[in-house]
Amino acid sequence: MCTPNLISRKTFLTAGLALAATPFLRYIPAQAAAMDVTEVAPGVFVHQGRYEVQSPGNRGDISNASFVVGSEAVAVIDTSGSAVMGQELRDAIRAVTNKPIRYVINTHMHPDHVLGNVAFKQDKPTFVGHYKLARSLGTRANSYITANKQMLGDAAFEGTEIVLPTLAIKEATTLDLGDRTLLLEPQATAHTDNDLIVTDTKTNTLFIGDLLFSVHVPTIDGSIKGWLALLDEMGKRKAARVVPGHGPKTMELPQALEPEQRYLSAIAGDVRRQIMEGKTLAEATRTAGFSEKDAWKLFDQYHVRNVTAAFAELEWE
Amino acid sequence: MLTAFKSLARSCGLAALAASMVVLASPSAHAEEDVWPILKEQTFGDRTIIEEDGLVVLETPSKVEDAALVPLTVRIPPSVRGKIKSLTLFIDNNPDPKVATLNFGPAAGTGGERSFSTRVRVDNFSHVRAILETEDGSLHMTKKFLAAAGGCAAMQAKDPDADTADMGKMIVRKFTPALQSSPVWAAQVMVKHPNHNGMQLNINTAEFIPAQYVKEMTVTRDGELVFKLDGTFSISTNPNFRFTFGRGEENNLDVVITDTDGTEFKGQSQPKGS
């Protein structure tokens, strides 16, 4: 027989330790008018978007959107792909906290990450982005609005407009939310020319936007060389978790990066060889990177465009 | 040309609004506005144009993925033996329908397949046309339909700062054929140039980015004219041309490009003095 006292004490201590190590994290299911969000670390909430292109059915809910709650204020990181989804995100925030929404941060310019900004205008937050975000989003605003209106349909598009950043991040900058700070780091051209990495320093959670795609095929709208170089650097970072722009709510470094590195390397390798052989852009789009076809969702929608972008960049080497 | 250009430029404002990255609208929406009769009259007057007689072949992608960067290739099959005089490319529903006219010189070559490729912006569902003028002055046309939209207003530059830093950089590359005696050789000219069409509105500054594009390109081989090209902003950012030329002695290519600002860019297929 063992000593019941000791066992119960040990059990109690173990249970207590486990509790301390895994604090109670909330899952807030989709409610009447709010999107579902999951608390992935204390005070850090993520909504996972679908692996789809914009449609009336998904109403622009195709990318991950997050928020971080401090003791004084809330910061939103990416706002989903329409005014209605932005409003649902705001409702989800309000189901968790009534603290003021002080910052709305965009990880980059793409419409599926910024078109929900408009839902937060009523909070009068500071809209924050990479210092090149305003120019890049500004020059694309009309075509983004036109394209998304057509893809989402009038109902899901209702109220959507472009909201440009009011705070431009040119060097590493911290934002205070009360008892926790966010670190904002602007990146050199990779997925786009305005990628921003946001770190919640309290939980060491990295929000890397579309620098990381998982399951959803990556899309190149910046520089394939810059992106591959940045992924090498990012693989050396230590983080408790990363939140991708498209993919599961959280992933782990460095292994989360590997499929994307493999995809981009396959394109770069094939395209470089074809350029050396004197092949044309049209020829490259028929073969380059097709070894990756079965590894990704939405491959048919984006791959040829990726090869086109890679070819137009790498032919200048 | 001016009248047609103005009215088309106006309609492109609407076209740009209707444009999208994903093609959804039906092509018939724009088929009603057939601009070809006007273009034909303004460019060729009452000259007869023979259609689809096989003297000129146009290759376009089966599906357009990036309307700001659509590869086009024109081939003149080896069965066409004589010299060629000119080649004109149109995209009917673009703000300026003319893409380029090439007037060929003595070094354009004969005795094999001749070709010309470039990359274009396509603003709307449109016919693309290639009209070849042969030595006897007869005109031969082929056309293809392209379901692409949004290339004119779309901002193609993915890294505008890097492009600006490299503006004017030119690469002239020759593709020496497997058989060096072959009478027709291929080459490529590419130049870092925004080729801005003046249609990209920056809502940040509420200003249109001013038009600035490659207007003229002259290619010579060992001092003899291969062709002179007159271009428009339908040609994509960082203009890219592949073409054939007649084999000569040294086969040195010289390229002079002039843009709408009057800036001149020069390139050679090999360094001076070598």
Ligand SMILES: [Zn+2]
């Ligand atoms: Zn993106």
